[in-house]
Amino acid sequence: MTVDLSEGAGRTVPTLASIAERVGVSVNTVSRALRAPNTVRIELRRRINAAMEELNYVPNRLAGGLSGTRSDIVGVVVTSLYYSEFANIIDSLQLALLEHDLQVMLANTRYNADQELRLVRSILSWRPAAVAIIGVDHPPKVVELLKAAGIPIVEMWDTGGDVIDTAVGFDHASVGAAQANHLIAQGYRRLAFVGSVRENDKRAQKRLSGLEAAATKASLPDVVKHTAQQGGNPELGERLATELLQSHPEIDAIACNSDVVAFGVLRALRKLGRRVPEDIGVIAFGDNEAASCVSPSLTTVRPDRERIGKLTAEAIVSRINDVTPYTTLVEWELIARESTSRMPPPSPS
Amino acid sequence: MTVDLSEGAGRTVPTLASIAERVGVSVNTVSRALRAPNTVRIELRRRINAAMEELNYVPNRLAGGLSGTRSDIVGVVVTSLYYSEFANIIDSLQLALLEHDLQVMLANTRYNADQELRLVRSILSWRPAAVAIIGVDHPPKVVELLKAAGIPIVEMWDTGGDVIDTAVGFDHASVGAAQANHLIAQGYRRLAFVGSVRENDKRAQKRLSGLEAAATKASLPDVVKHTAQQGGNPELGERLATELLQSHPEIDAIACNSDVVAFGVLRALRKLGRRVPEDIGVIAFGDNEAASCVSPSLTTVRPDRERIGKLTAEAIVSRINDVTPYTTLVEWELIARESTSRMPPPSPS
DNA sequence: TGGCATAAAGTTACCGTTAACGCAACGATC
DNA sequence: GATCGTTGCGTTAACGGTAACTTTATGCCA
Missing domain, CATH: 3.40.50.2300 (Response regulator)
Known part of the structure; x- marks a missing residue:
């Protein structure tokens, strides 16, 4: 059941502590060199960056998310991935979120309400910064969970009815x-x-x-x-x-x-x-x-799927920055x- | 910049400790009731489950992943989401991974090598249990990072050349x-x-x-x-x-x-x-x-995209369970x- | 030259969960 | 009835970061 660490990869994955030790500074200084570079002397910063490069340091965002206030995950719940129905929405959404260093965690309900509940629960367990979900009609329990999460929820593709928080879609x-x-x-x-x-x-x-x-x-x-x-x-x-x-x-x-x-x-x-x-x-x-x-x-x-993805990303970022909930109507064309x-x-x- | 917790959501998100306090047991007992239910008395377990239900408890997998050895995230790196080129692979991959409670974290490189490096780094920062990635040709730095991660890497869609670990694709x-x-x-x-x-x-x-x-x-x-x-x-x-x-x-x-x-x-x-x-x-x-x-x-x-997704999921699970790396050729048909x-x-x- | 703001680094206390370990209560064994 | 393995639960110490606070060094001005 344990992950294979064979052939010489016996050494452990580097942490902030590894870097700190190697450079001869405290863990926190290394952390600062990442989060707030201008609070660390330029020369020291360079040595820290060099050590990170050398050891192939990759920050552990699980730890970061647990400790800090930000989580950088956006849960995306779609009802289908088949054909290009929603793929292009995810595509443009992901691209726009990338600019804000937000990572997409994907779930596909396949139009199954039980699955939707399970997947929403699963997504929320990663403590995402926001959730984007297809549709405005969800099982009561799903709505309850999403509301209780206390994070921005953007419902995509559809509008009208009881919007949980913010919606980007059309009638x-x-x-x-x-x-x-x-x-x-x-x-x-x-x-x-x-x-x-x-x-x-x-x-x-x-x-x-x-x-x-x-x-x-x-x-x-x-x-x-x-x-x-x-x-x-x-x-x-x-x-x-x-x-x-x-x-x-x-x-x-x-x-x-x-x-x-x-x-x-x-x-x-x-x-x-x-x-x-x-x-x-x-x-x-x-x-x-x-x-x-x-x-x-x-x-x-x-x-306009690209636009829905882009506007959803904008809505997520706005809501994270405390803009009040709103609904955006997206154009469609016959x-x-x-x-x-x-x-x-x-x-x- | 802070996440909005408005309108009465002032109360904090429930944790294991909230449940433990309410039921009057230790935190660990609650944790066990989730992970290893048969080590907790049936009656106590029922009370714990009732409390979880009542408080809408959703486990924090950031904490779980940090503490435990398992992470339950599978990073999926594709080169395109446009049209149905890879959507169906993701679809069947996600469905198959779901059975093992593995969550898909998605990244789309759009055929951009710099982006690929950035996204792989980003994915690895979530300490995934495995990574599935399109193609067998990657920038050297990407290969280095993936190898150093010490987790199963499944390269999809293509075969041949220098496979990092395991491949599911065709020539x-x-x-x-x-x-x-x-x-x-x-x-x-x-x-x-x-x-x-x-x-x-x-x-x-x-x-x-x-x-x-x-x-x-x-x-x-x-x-x-x-x-x-x-x-x-x-x-x-x-x-x-x-x-x-x-x-x-x-x-x-x-x-x-x-x-x-x-x-x-x-x-x-x-x-x-x-x-x-x-x-x-x-x-x-x-x-x-x-x-x-x-x-x-x-x-x-x-x-056969569905098959590639399914076999990739199988390869991931096998590799996590320490099966040796292998390459699977997937059929195609003119x-x-x-x-x-x-x-x-x-x-x- | 003393006093004080400021910059740069270190200390310490968590975040929520898991895992190793400890320990009491209980039934089975000889 | 002393010994011993189980069962069921509590204690404690991580996991790898972040953030608040403290300390030390530095510069500036009166």
């Missing part, structure tokens, strides 16, 4: 409404919704609700839903679309919960001989990197492409 | 060779290579070398290379392919460093009126989720699709 219901309205404007009337809508994916549910509300408002027939609990992928989209059109051949537009599912939907429609966008329109959500490259190119909604372009573009009169 | 040169051989078998002769090949992306360089070696071996003319240092995306692929065919119209096959770049290459070819696969073949690497959904569907190489299917499939005689 998913209005995304759904925009999807419906775009389809309607393009002349589609019999809408369907297809994709992976997991029990704990409140965002997907909100988008669907927004879509349905807009359809109702436009006096359209009820949106036909055909969803699954499993994760979204092209194969799922292909299957769901095939089944959907078998039972509901009248459908003339399919909104997909994600681009990846839409890719499969497009494939199904091709196999079924339904022309897109003439016979059926397809709209999705996510702006996958391939959305503009499939044919027909996919109309979708592009949330990108109309071939898969829904039934109407000729308005004449530029 | 990228043979991927390149397979790509070339597939193109050749399909009747293509004038090969080109296109994509993002960053200075620190040794894997891309190895694939390219393998491709060139195979082309040379088959007595083909030199592979025409048109690469960029920036990250790969469809726009890059579109630009590079357009430029390539302007200067080298004789090219009849393009190997791409990544699927995402290939998506743009396909778009460029469509715009240029070159038929794929008849006039030009396109092969890529990565098996992006959309590869089977673009048209023509993309021939590509699929590395998936022939429409973009290179110039030859009729061999008759099944």
